[in-house]
Amino acid sequence: MSVIYLLISVSICVAIGFFIAFIIAVKSGQYDDDYTPSVRMLFDDETKITSQNNNSPTEEKQV
Amino acid sequence: MNEQSCFHCGLSIPKNEVINFDKRKFCCVGCKTVYEIFSLNDMTSYYDFEKSPGATPQDIQGKYDFLDNEAILSKVLEFQEGKTSIVSLNIPHIHCSSCIWLLENLNRLQKGISMSQVNFPEKKVRITFNSETVSLKSIVYLLSSIGYEPYISLENYETGKTKVDRTLTYKLGVAFFCFGNIMLLSFPEYFEMKEFWLDNYRPFFRGLIFVLALPSFLYSASGYYLSAYHSIKTRMLNIDIPIALGIIVMFIRSSYDMLMDHGPGFFDSLVSLVFFMLLGKMFQTKTYSFLSFERDFKSYFPIAVTRINSNTSEESVPIYDVLKGDRLLIRNQELIPVDGILISEKAEIDYSFVTGEAVPITKKSGDKVFAGGKQIGKVIEMEVLHSVSQSYLTQLWSNEIFQKKVDQKHKTLTDAISRYFTPILLLIAFAGFGYWIFIDANIAFNVFTAVLIVACPCALALTAPFTFGNILRIMGKQKMYLKNALVIEQLAKVDTIVFDKTGTITTNKKSNIVYEGNPLSDEYNVLIKNVLRASNHPLSRMLYDFLPEFRKIKIDDFQEITGKGILATIDGKEIKIGSSTFVENSNLKTSEIERTSLHVKIDTIYYGRFNFQNQYRDGLETLFSTLSKSHRIKVLSGDNDGERGNLESILPKDTELIFNQKPEQKLEFIKNLQKNGLNVMMVGDGLNDAGALAQSNVGISISENVNVFSPACDAILDANEFSRLDYFLKLSHKSIRIIKMSFVLSLLYNVVGLSFAVTGNLLPLVAAIIMPLSTITIVSFVILMSNFYANQK
Numbered sequence: 144m145s146v147i148y149l150l151i152s153v154s155i156c157v158a159i160g161f162f163i164a165f166i167i168a169v170k171s172g173q174y175d176d177d178y179t180p181s182v183r184m185l186f187d188d189e190t191k192i193t194s195q196n197n198n199s200p201t202e203e204k205q206v
Numbered sequence: 207m208n209e210q211s212c213f214h215c216g217l218s219i220p221k222n223e224v225i226n227f228d229k230r231k232f233c234c235v236g237c238k239t240v241y242e243i244f245s246l247n248d249m250t251s252y253y254d255f256e257k258s259p260g261a262t263p264q265d266i267q268g269k270y271d272f273l274d275n276e277a278i279l280s281k282v283l284e285f286q287e288g289k290t291s292i293v294s295l296n297i298p299h300i301h302c303s304s305c306i307w308l309l310e311n312l313n314r315l316q317k318g319i320s321m322s323q324v325n326f327p328e329k330k331v332r333i334t335f336n337s338e339t340v341s342l343k344s345i346v347y348l349l350s351s352i353g354y355e356p357y358i359s360l361e362n363y364e365t366g367k368t369k370v371d372r373t374l375t376y377k378l379g380v381a382f383f384c385f386g387n388i389m390l391l392s393f394p395e396y397f398e399m400k401e402f403w404l405d406n407y408r409p410f411f412r413g414l415i416f417v418l419a420l421p422s423f424l425y426s427a428s429g430y431y432l433s434a435y436h437s438i439k440t441r442m443l444n445i446d447i448p449i450a451l452g453i454i455v456m457f458i459r460s461s462y463d464m465l466m467d468h469g470p471g472f473f474d475s476l477v478s479l480v481f482f483m484l485l486g487k488m489f490q491t492k493t494y495s496f497l498s499f500e501r502d503f504k505s506y507f508p509i510a511v512t513r514i515n516s517n518t519s520e521e522s523v524p525i526y527d528v529l530k531g532d533r534l535l536i537r538n539q540e541l542i543p544v545d546g547i548l549i550s551e552k553a554e555i556d557y558s559f560v561t562g563e564a565v566p567i568t569k570k571s572g573d574k575v576f577a578g579g580k581q582i583g584k585v586i587e588m589e590v591l592h593s594v595s596q597s598y599l600t601q602l603w604s605n606e607i608f609q610k611k612v613d614q615k616h617k618t619l620t621d622a623i624s625r626y627f628t629p630i631l632l633l634i635a636f637a638g639f640g641y642w643i644f645i646d647a648n649i650a651f652n653v654f655t656a657v658l659i660v661a662c663p664c665a666l667a668l669t670a671p672f673t674f675g676n677i678l679r680i681m682g683k684q685k686m687y688l689k690n691a692l693v694i695e696q697l698a699k700v701d702t703i704v705f706d707k708t709g710t711i712t713t714n715k716k717s718n719i720v721y722e723g724n725p726l727s728d729e730y731n732v733l734i735k736n737v738l739r740a741s742n743h744p745l746s747r748m749l750y751d752f753l754p755e756f757r758k759i760k761i762d763d764f765q766e767i768t769g770k771g772i773l774a775t776i777d778g779k780e781i782k783i784g785s786s787t788f789v790e791n792s793n794l795k796t797s798e799i800e801r802t803s804l805h806v807k808i809d810t811i812y813y814g815r816f817n818f819q820n821q822y823r824d825g826l827e828t829l830f831s832t833l834s835k836s837h838r839i840k841v842l843s844g845d846n847d848g849e850r851g852n853l854e855s856i857l858p859k860d861t862e863l864i865f866n867q868k869p870e871q872k873l874e875f876i877k878n879l880q881k882n883g884l885n886v887m888m889v890g891d892g893l894n895d896a897g898a899l900a901q902s903n904v905g906i907s908i909s910e911n912v913n914v915f916s917p918a919c920d921a922i923l924d925a926n927e928f929s930r931l932d933y934f935l936k937l938s939h940k941s942i943r944i945i946k947m948s949f950v951l952s953l954l955y956n957v958v959g960l961s962f963a964v965t966g967n968l969l970p971l972v973a974a975i976i977m978p979l980s981t982i983t984i985v986s987f988v989i990l991m992s993n994f995y996a997n998q999k
Contacts, residue, residue, distance in 0.1 A: 147407060151212065151414065155387065162383045167374050179326040182303045186255075 214241050216258030236262045239350050247883050252308050252611045254303070258445050259304035262354035269537065272510030272522035273343035281524075282342065282358065282509070284332075288740040290320075291337040295356035297349065309354065316340055316348050344694075350893055360507040360525065377426040378488055381481040384422035388477050389539075391415050395470040396971055412464050412471075419473040425458050427480045445624040448631055448663050453480065459655040472659060475973045482981050486671035490691045492678045499689040499919060503600050503893060504923055505554050506559055506578070507543050511536070532590045536581045539608055542588070545597040550586040554743070555579035560599060560893045561708055561844050565745060565802050565818065569711070578893060583743075602869050602897050619945060620670045624663070631661050638964045653964055660959035660973065665952030665980040669945050673988040677941045680996040685924035686934050693920045696904045697938035700883045703833060704876065704898070706890035707843035707853075712820040713925065719752045723806075723814010730808060732756040737774040737781050740764050746772065749816055771804075782807040786815075820849055825929025827856050832932045834858040838884070842867050842875060844894055873897035880934065895918050896902070907932075940995040948988050955980040 168174065211218050213230040214237035225232040228245065230239040240260055243248050246700035252259065272278050285292040299305065309331045313319045318339030323332045333345060338453065349356055376892045391411050428452075432451035437443060453476060460471025508524045512535040520535060525543045529536065533549065536542055540971050542555070548569050558567040560578040569575055575588060577597035594600055635657040674691030679690060688694065705711050726734070736759050738750040743766070763775035771784010782789050782805075789807040802818040833839055840862040847865040854863070867875065876898045879886045888895065888902035891909065896917040899905030907919040908928060923931070 148410065151391075151410075157415070158383065158387055162379065165379050166376065169372055169888065174372075176327060177326045179306060179324050182306050182326065185303070186307055204814065 211279060212237050212258060214238070214255070214258060214260040216260075217262075234262060236353075239263070242907075243315070243352060249308070249311065249314060252304050253302075255307055256304040257301040261299050263351050263353045264355060269540070270343055270346050271512070272508075273341070273346060273509065275522045275524075278510050278522065278524055279342060283458055286337070289336050289343070290334065290337050292332065292334050293342055293345075294330050294332045294878045295346075295349070295358070296328075296330055297354050297356050298329060299354050300324065300326060300331070302942075305354070308352070312345075312348075313900070314354075316345065319345065358509055360504040374484070374488055374491070376479070378484045380421050381426040381477065381484050384418050384426070385481040387418050388474050389414050391418070392470060392474045392974075396974070405537050415470070415473050416440055416461065416464060419457070419460075422477045422480050423453065426484060427453050430483075431553065434439045442621070443625045443628050445627075445663060445667050448624065448628050448658075448661065448988060449483070449667055452661065452663075455655050455658040459652075459659065461746065464820070469589070469969075470972050475659075475977045478974075478978055482978075483664060483667055484940040486668045486675070488987075489675040490671035490678070492675060494682065494687050499922070503578070503603060503896075506541065506893065507594070508541055511540075511543055528590055528593060530590055530593060534588050534590060536586050536588060538581060538583060540581055541726065542579045542581065543597075544577050544590050544594055544888065545592045546575055546588040546590045548575050548588050550584070552584075553586045554582045556582050558709070558892070591883050599869070599893060601872075618670070618692065619942065620667070621667070623949060627663060627666070631658070634661070634960065634964070642947055656963035657960060660976070661956050662965045663956070664954070664977065665955055665984045666949060668981060669948040669984055669988055672949070672985050673944050674990055675942050676939065676989050676992045677996070680992065681937070682933060684930070684934075685927045686714050687922045688929075691922045694941055696920070697886070697887070697935060698942045700837065700904055700935065702838040702840065702884045702886045703839045703877055704842055704879070704886060704888050704902070706872075706888075706892070706895050706898075707841055707849070708820070708845060709887055709891040710895075711822055711841070711928075713732040713823050713910075718821040719749060719821040720817045720819060720983055722817055723812075726806070727814060730813070732759065733776055733779065733781055733808070734783065734806060735785060736761060736776065737764070737772055740774070741766055741772050743772075745802070745818065748818065749804060753817075780809055787799055819852070820963075822856065823925070823928050829929050829932055830857050830861065833935075837935075838862075840864065842872050844872075845869070866895060869894040869897050873901050876901045876995075890917070890919075890922075937996060940994060944988055944991045944995065948984050948990070951987060952980060952984055954982075 210231075212233035214232055217233050219231060223233065225235065226240050227238050227241065230241065231808055232241065233975060237260060240263060240877045241250075245251055265992050273282070275326050280286065282293060283291050284294050287410045297309070300309070309324050310322055312322045312331075312333065317334045320336065322334070324330070335342075335345060335466070346356055348357075391414055395408075409953055430446050430450045430453065433444065433446040437447060456472050456476045460473050460476065463469045463471040487936065507525065509524065511525050511528060512571075513521050513523045513528065514533040514535055515521055528544055534544075534546065541559070551571050553569045553575065554566040555569055555575060557576075557579045559580065560576075566582050567579075574591070576599060577594070578599045588627060592598075617761055635654050638657050639650050639654040642653050671691070674694050677694055678691055731753060735750065735753045735756045738746045738753070739758075740761060741747070741750075741884050761774050761776050762778075763773075765773045767773065767788070768782070770788040771782060774783075784805060786803075789805040789812060803815040804818075805815040806813045827954040830839060839858070839860075841857070841864070843849075843863075843865050844867055845865060847863075850863060850865065854861075857863075864875070872895060874885050875886060880901075880903070886902045887904040887906065888898045889906045889908060890896075890899050895907075899907060899917055904921065905919040906921045907917055908925050909922050910925045925932075955976065959973075962972055962976075
């Protein structure tokens, strides 16, 4: 039954992974604007191609 | 789409002025040009997302010349390195998905823009561009030419990178992470199973729970310890003391239990408590990011102004560099940033920003002009008398009320209750301890800690945030935007309401125009309307809109004399419309000259005048009569008392009317009322009310358009909802009642929990049930009640 050590450790590690992802998302400002992205995703594909460079908010934060 | 509305901006088009282009109808050349720009660049899908989303571009000749000035430019830009520049522009017109689409595709309109990103709630666009290919000025001109004129004010001058405080989000995230995992891990313990393998792994589970509880205990809950510490230091017992006490005691007792192998401890209850309380905090802080409640004159004033140097060359200078004796050039629609003396012959100055008065004031050469006015019409020159910070209007901000940060002017209801709650709680805990110590020291210790744990007023602490948070949202939907939840409590305490007159209880949207004099024949009305059509003066525009629609006739001769009136000839008839001196009407009493009116003279015969009266807001009378039953009402005005009679006739008898008040006097007036122990609510609109709004217990600013700027205040009310002010006051009273009711409810839970605690029977499982149960019932109770009360008219 000692597999439970492994199982729980893995599950905690996965949870911590998601937690870190959440912190990074908050830090990069993804939660500052919770409206615009919902509209942006509805634009036609034609728009997406031209504004591809829009999807790098984390990169621009290094500024 | 309606045949008669503009394809671009959606305004209805007067019959004879339709511009047909590309099978579409436009109301003006401006709108047509914008459409042309889009169709040339293959961007007409702008019109697909929303019907007629556009705005008519305004003429901005020379308005943004200051963006050529390197010093100013570097202040406005958010980031600049090498060729890459980033700027964040505030664009008030952003209102729909079409706007987002267009502004994020700016790179198709202008070379050099590499990307642009819209933040819709803040009405901002962040543009990254190559400063070698394109200048900020040309971007601003491009935006203006397509109807998205950015708003650049003195406020931009001091923006560095604004730091966003995300601590609460982090804390909540940590708390939720710990809460979820601990709940899963403590599940086996709830069933007290005697299975062999569970017993075997118990230390592992408990160890994990302990480790997971640490971040929540140390980081997420840290705000409560700090607040409790401060409140003890200032000897103001607040709700955070029993909370912090409960959390700490819970942690110590649980660690002890675990170490001594007495049981699993209360870690699950602890983390859930922290999580729920932080959630309540989050819910309460509803912010309207597109509104600002902290505005001072800086948001109104331009960043730069045109100075005329001694060698007659013109130059844009930051307005902080403007010195006494400088000569400034003020263009049409530009704001006068400093006090000065008018050098040009005539100026029409619109002080609606400051006073709320819509009708512009005429100044002659040599007159003093005050900062805050907007020049309408021709370009004027002026000489500076005071620098920006010493001007008449801006001096108001040196008053101490703007200097100190008053974060809490009063005690909240929760704190008032916890003043009694905390001592009683400690009393019970010690009484229980004192009783059991003679029987069993071990139980005594358990009872003591159990009392503190179970009485931890989480439900009590949750009622206020959830009630206020919900009321805040309800009011926001009805266009009353509150700065924070504290305002609701203060609203409920208000006993005196002070109204500003101009722009607050009057509307500057429409004017009440009354004709006085010899009756005008229809033929003459046609003449007047046609003459007015050519004039740009605000008074003539108002009168033009007021007169009924007539046929159009050609004007033979037209002359507009600034500050006087219009002189026109039609079919050999000479028509004069303007001030009383202009039409040379000598038989006027002086008292009548004070009124705003347009006089009409046709050929040599004086006919009469159109009087412009203040138009009071709809429902003012009923609002005042309802309010006067429960509140004292006063009206403050910066104007002369010409309207006194009119006001007295429509307002309740005991309303106090005070006229000729300067901004500082308004502030003093409020201060005096407060000295007499009154809770004052100030309702105002212009910059001249800013002092009074800041001084009052609750300052409400009335705004015709909430996206446009209003002075610093506690709440912003949409002008159309003005007549429902009594409803909002009533709602705030009711929310206090809801909180009191739920306090009783949560105290009942505490009594139940305490009865378990003092008898020494508080098992972790019982605690784990009572705490979430009380939380959930309380939260649903307050949400239901506040929605119910909000629907009551």
